[in-house]
Amino acid sequence: MTGFAELLFSGLMSGLIIGLAGLAVTLVFGIARFSNAATGDTMTLGAYGALVGSAFTGSVILGSLIGLAAGALASVVSYLLVFRPLQGRSPISSLLASIGLAFFIRAIIGLVFGHDQNVFQLDIVRPIKFAGIRIQPNDLKFAAVAISTLAVVFIILHLTPIGRRMRAVADNPLLAKVSGISPRPVMLALWSIAGAVSAIAGIILGMKTVVSPESGWEMLLPAFAAAVLGGIGHPIGAIVGGLLIGVAQELATPFVGFTYKIAVSFIVLLLVLLIRPKGLFGRSEGVR
Amino acid sequence: MLKIENMTGGYGEVDILKGIDLTLEAGEILTVAGTNGAGKSTLAKAVVGLLPRVGGRVLLSGEDITKVPAERRARTGIGYVPQTANVFSSLTIVENLEVVEGVKDRKARMAEMFDLFPALAGRRRSRAGSLSGGERQQLAFARALMTKPPVIVLDEPTAALSPIMADESFSRIKALAGTGTAVLLIEQRARQALEISHRGAIMDGGKVALEGEARTLLADERAAELYLGVGH
Ligand SMILES: Nc1ncnc2c1ncn2[C@@H]1O[C@H](COP(=O)(O)OP(=O)(O)O)[C@@H](O)[C@H]1O
Ligand SMILES: [Mg+2]
Numbered sequence: 001m002t003g004f005a006e007l008l009f010s011g012l013m014s015g016l017i018i019g020l021a022g023l024a025v026t027l028v029f030g031i032a033r034f035s036n037a038a039t040g041d042t043m044t045l046g047a048y049g050a051l052v053g054s055a056f057t058g059s060v061i062l063g064s065l066i067g068l069a070a071g072a073l074a075s076v077v078s079y080l081l082v083f084r085p086l087q088g089r090s091p092i093s094s095l096l097a098s099i100g101l102a103f104f105i106r107a108i109i110g111l112v113f114g115h116d117q118n119v120f121q122l123d124i125v126r127p128i129k130f131a132g133i134r135i136q137p138n139d140l141k142f143a144a145v146a147i148s149t150l151a152v153v154f155i156i157l158h159l160t161p162i163g164r165r166m167r168a169v170a171d172n173p174l175l176a177k178v179s180g181i182s183p184r185p186v187m188l189a190l191w192s193i194a195g196a197v198s199a200i201a202g203i204i205l206g207m208k209t210v211v212s213p214e215s216g217w218e219m220l221l222p223a224f225a226a227a228v229l230g231g232i233g234h235p236i237g238a239i240v241g242g243l244l245i246g247v248a249q250e251l252a253t254p255f256v257g258f259t260y261k262i263a264v265s266f267i268v269l270l271l272v273l274l275i276r277p278k279g280l281f282g283r284s285e286g287v288r
Numbered sequence: 289m290l291k292i293e294n295m296t297g298g299y300g301e302v303d304i305l306k307g308i309d310l311t312l313e314a315g316e317i318l319t320v321a322g323t324n325g326a327g328k329s330t331l332a333k334a335v336v337g338l339l340p341r342v343g344g345r346v347l348l349s350g351e352d353i354t355k356v357p358a359e360r361r362a363r364t365g366i367g368y369v370p371q372t373a374n375v376f377s378s379l380t381i382v383e384n385l386e387v388v389e390g391v392k393d394r395k396a397r398m399a400e401m402f403d404l405f406p407a408l409a410g411r412r413r414s415r416a417g418s419l420s421g422g423e424r425q426q427l428a429f430a431r432a433l434m435t436k437p438p439v440i441v442l443d444e445p446t447a448a449l450s451p452i453m454a455d456e457s458f459s460r461i462k463a464l465a466g467t468g469t470a471v472l473l474i475e476q477r478a479r480q481a482l483e484i485s486h487r488g489a490i491m492d493g494g495k496v497a498l499e500g501e502a503r504t505l506l507a508d509e510r511a512a513e514l515y516l517g518v519g520h
Contacts, residue, residue, distance in 0.1 A: 161386075164379070168387045171376040178336050178370070179431065180363040180389030 005133045007250045013139050013208070015246020016146040020201035021219050022226030022238035023153065024194040030170035030233030031190045032083060034094035039198050039223055041105035042078075044216030046071035046199020047206035048109055051118055060120060064203050071199020072192045074105070079191040102217065110213040117210040142204045149200050150239060153193060157235065162189045170233060221262060222249075225269040231282025240280065244268075289314045289470040290335070290348055290366075290439045297334055297342035304330045306494040307344070314438065317461065317471040319502065321478035322491035328474045329371050331491070332443045335472065336368040337361045348439065363390030367437035371444045371474075374428035377417030381408050384416050384427055388434040401430040404460075421448040425457070433464075440464070441472045446480075458484050482506050 021039060028036045049070030054063025078101055086093045127134040157163040162185065169176040169186050177183070202216050209215070226245050230237020245268055249261040256263065272279055290312040298304035304327050312318050320328050333339040335346060337358030345354050348365055362368070376384050385398050402409035405426040411419070416427055425445060432440055442461065446454035454477060462484045465471050475481035482488050485502040490511060498511055505511045 164383055164387050167379060167383075168376050171378045172373055174338055174358075175370065175373060175376060176387075177358040178338065178362045178368045179387060180359050180435065181387065182359050182389075 002132050004251075005131070007253070008247060009133060009135065009139075011247030011250030012243060013143065013246070014249065015243035016143060017201050017205050017208075017242075018219065018222040018226050018246050019239040019242025020146055020149060020197055020204075021223035022230065022242045023150070023235055024198040024201070025223050026227040026230065026233055026235055026238040027153075027166075027190060027197075028194050029227065030235075031166055031186065032079075032087075032094070033173075034083075034091040034098070035224065036194070037095065037098040037220060038078060038101040038105060039194075040216035040218070040220035041102045041109075042071050042075055042195055042198040042216065043202025043205065043219060044109060044211070044213060045074050045105055046195075046202040047211045047215065048113055048118075049199065050203045050206065051120065051211055054120065060122065060207075064200075067203050068196050068199045071202065072195040075191045075195020075198070076188060079187060083191075084187070102220075106213050106217060113213070115213060117212045118206075119210050120207045122207060138207070142208065145200065146204060149197060153197060153235070156189075156193065162186070166190060218262070221269070222246075222265040225265040225272075228269055228277075229272050229279055231279030234279065234281045237279055237281035289316075290472070291346070291350075292331075292335065293345040293347070295331070295334055295342065295344035295346070297339050297344075298330065299340055304494050305334060305339075305342075308491075308494075308496055310489060310496065310499075312439065312470045312472055314470050315465055315468045316487065317465045317473055317485040319478065319481040319485040319488040320472065320474045320491060321476070321481065321488065322497070326491040327494040328491055329443050330494075332368065332370075332441045332472070332474060335441055336366055359389075362437075363435065365435075365438050367432035367435060367440035369425075369428045369432045369440070369442045369445055371447070375416040375419070375424050375431065378415060380413050380415055381419075381427055382412045384431050385434055388431055390435045392436075394434075397434055397436070401433065404433075405430050422450070422453045425449060425453075429457075429460070437469070439470045439472070441474075443474045444476055445473075446475065446477055454480070479506065 021043060024039050025036060028034070046067045050064045050067025053066025054060045057063055082097050082101055083094055086097055122138060125137045127136050157167060165176070165181050165186050166189060168179065168181060169183070205215060205219065222245055226241035227238045229244060230239070230241035245265055248268065249264045252264050253261050292308055292310045295308040296303050296305050308331060310318065320331065322328055330339060334342050337356065342354065345352055347353065353361055376387065379387065385401060386394070391397055407423050408426055408430060416424065419427060425448060429445065446457050449457060458480060461471055461473060473481055473485065482502040482505055487500065488502045488505040489496045490498040490505070498505065
């Protein structure tokens with residue numbers, strides 16, 4: 001029973017990371033209308049930004065803010081240089097470009113930082129026991145950061161004018177235009193938010209495990225699976241999808257082994273696409 | 289107010305619009321009728337700036353806006369109710385109105401809209417996707433009116449409505465023109481539309497086949513037979 005509870009908790013923790021990455025995927029899909037394969041590598045970039053920032057400032061928190069800014073900036077720059085020129089073309093062009101961008105970011109990171117694994121210098125804290133399960137206090141902090149990030153994104157989307165415009169563009173881009181909404185600020189907001197959210201996911205992932213040039217790339221499949229499971233373009237769906245996949249991965253580990261748990265994402269992705277392509281929360285109208 | 293000169297254009301290589309000239313004065317209602325596929329909606333899109341390829345000119349109050357992007361046309365003077373997908377389904381009624389840009393004194397304007405469309409007032413926080421066809425059409429109309437546009441383009445605003453609601457809609461349109469708004473009204477219910485209109489144009493194959501005073505068109509045998517449906 002304790003074993004199960006610990007797996008569940010650990011699944012929810014990875015689920016939050018997957019959910020954040022899935023949120024970035026789903027936001028970009030909902031508004032810019034393509035699957036951004038560079039999401040994982042934006043996560044990696046955020047994690048390296050945070051590593052460098054922490055080394056410079058001596059503070060993991062300040063470092064993480066630098067990583068977040070690096071992710072947001074890289075994301076906006078990739079919009080301006082790659083995705084904006086492709087706007088209005090087929091979504092396949094943007095998808096292919098994002099795959100290229102993903103390789104490019106990873107190659108640059110490998111070139112600059114090498115391929116060794118890096119770790120964040122976090123204080124070692126003894127696990128606490130809660131309801132019979134062992135919990136790393138750092139995990140609680142990570143969860144708090146992830147949940148606050150989600151809260152901020154939802155506040156932006158639902159309670160601010162730019163967020164309302166983003167939802168309008170996601171809902172019906174042509175109607176948004178004839179309602180006087182300029183695409184430019186909406187797109188800049190989208191890419192900053194998606195970049196920042198990816199970076200936070202990458203930083204938490206890096207702090208929980210290690211940072212290597214491949215760490216974000218390996219999260220891409222779970223992130224896509226979470227977005228599709230939740231109903232592509234549906235922000236809450238991506239979070240719920242992420243949590244479900246995180247838990248499913250952990251619970252599957254005793255049976256399939258650590259190395260194959262990534263297969264869970266693939267199976268989920270395939271099943272959803274085959275059986276219920278609009279996902280758990282997908283609507284047939286509205287956000288597509 | 290609105291002048292369309294030798295307008296051509298379409299979605300790809302093919303010209304759907306094949307040289308259209310129309311003018312619309314302030315306070316005037318111009319009905320555009322014609323069979324399905326005649327190019328009425330395409331004309332509407334060209335006027336509001338959504339058609340990918342357009343030739344000729346569009347003038348708004350004498351100013352050439354042919355190259356002005358749709359979002360700026362919307363902010364500066366052209367309201368538009370598309371034929372389909374004309375509300376943000378996943379946004380609430382209030383959000384549908386709040387999201388419109390180029391609105392002066394938004395609070396007051398929203399209050400006016402809720403006075404004009406009382407059915408919406410009771411459901412401010414409902415998602416537009418949950419509205420009935422008639423309520424949706426009202427919301428679409430209210431959204432387009434938020435900026436107090438001098439010109440409004442309505443693409444088959446009564447298509448999904450019951451006869452009673454259509455009547456109501458026509459009297460709203462008439463009242464709107466009474467306040468000086470120029471209305472480009474695309475309608476299937478051509479007879480009824482012409483009855484409240486000053487002028488009418490009948491489109492066929494991307495061209496204006498027949499144009500004139502609404503009264504004349506209503507009396508015109510040929511127009512009646514070809515385009516307005518015989519009988520009622
Ligand atoms: N989005 C589109 N892409 C390509 N062709 C279109 C599109 N919308 C309409 N058309 C074509 O343009 C022509 C005119 O259509 P439309 O303007 O919608 O006619 P109407 O509104 O008079 O029924 C039709 O042949 C139609 O097939
Ligand atoms: Mg039409």
